[in-house]
Amino acid sequence: MxxxxxxxxxxxxxxxxxxxxxxxxxxxxxxxxxxxxxxxxxxxxxxxxxxxxxxxxxxxxxxxxxxxxxxxxxxxxxxxxxxxxxxxxxxxxxxxxxxxxDTKQQIEDERRKQFEGILINTPKIVKDRDIEPSNEAEVRKCVYDLLIHVFPDAVRETSIIQGTKTYKPDIGIKSLKTAAEYKFADSAEEVKKAIGGLYEDMRGYAGSEDWKHFFAVVYMTDAFFTQQQIMAEFKHTKADDNWKPILVIGKGARKKKVPNA
Structure with missing residues (x-):
């Protein structure tokens, strides 16, 4: 095939x-x-x-x-x-x-690959909705609006309670115990900052029984880094094995702040 x-x-x-x-x-x-x-x-x-x-x-x-x-x-x-x-x-x-x-695991693995495929195609999904995003909320809304037609149990900002703090992954598929965290980067420095934020998320989501697999999607407005660079970074810092980074490039830009008159 x-x-x-x-x-x-x-x-x-x-x-x-x-x-x-x-x-x-x-x-x-x-x-x-x-x-x-x-x-x-x-x-x-x-x-x-x-x-x-x-x-x-x-x-x-x-x-x-x-x-x-x-x-x-x-x-x-x-x-x-x-x-x-x-x-x-x-x-x-x-x-x-x-x-x-037991075929349940096989089916879950296939469905998780479908989920990953949709995340990889984030720029196309955003483009088809004629949107040039300025932040991660706009990006993930486009993806979520599509996901609910493929995965009826898709949820947004579901809560993971760790001690005194509550963490909320951007998008999750309950039946797959799989969540996706989105980051928006308009510069190389923002990519570095986003990766740093992901390490904090890893600690916050660790140990959850409801969410076992994670995708970290960094939506870049230009080719600031390659997928291989980020994968090497994850390996070097010994990031959690159940986290997989996905770098995508699409149109968009941060809204410039208008200075006070």
Missing amino acids: NKIQGLSHYLSGANDFYDEEHDLAEFEFKSQLERLYISICALIEAIGMPTLLVQFQNDYKSIPEKKVTELDFIPYIGELHSDTLMVFWKYHATLSSLMGE
Whole structure:
């Protein structure tokens, strides 16, 4: 599927090489789907569940032939979606639970990757709303307004009480126990300050049973630092392993203070 996604960018009526490569990749994908279908049918039959087998076969046959290998691009998440694979995944989860395999963690990991993909696409989300932000509140509102349609249990500024102080992550997904903290930086100095603030947040959120995973999104208005630099900084300072920094670059600027007359 990833190969098809990569080749799709080069498709054109004037480029026979990439058209042929794409057709070959699609043929391989179709063959893989057919093998998966046969494997699942064989497994269901082997465990003696004829009713489930009929249901699975009917669900598969309900997919129009032209859509069996069709891939749809999911905006902002940056992933391809396959109706066929979704049917296979549904039955895989059912069969795994029947056979004692815990798929809950797998599902959570996949959903967390979706969440991360949306955070990485923050600049595009903001741009599509025709906004040039001047602070982090404007940025995170754009992202939250999208997130609630993907994750119904998304919340804003949920409380984490630590002793006498209450901390509030900017955005959280309750079912994933995952939160995101946003920082807005209009200069290299602001980036440094934002990273310093994240270390304080780490201490404040540590030990929470409701929130176990964190993303630190720094929205920069220019390329002040690279992702690799910040990752190296996190490693050097031995930042908590459950925190992952994400640097993004988008339009925007701090509002200049008007001097008193």
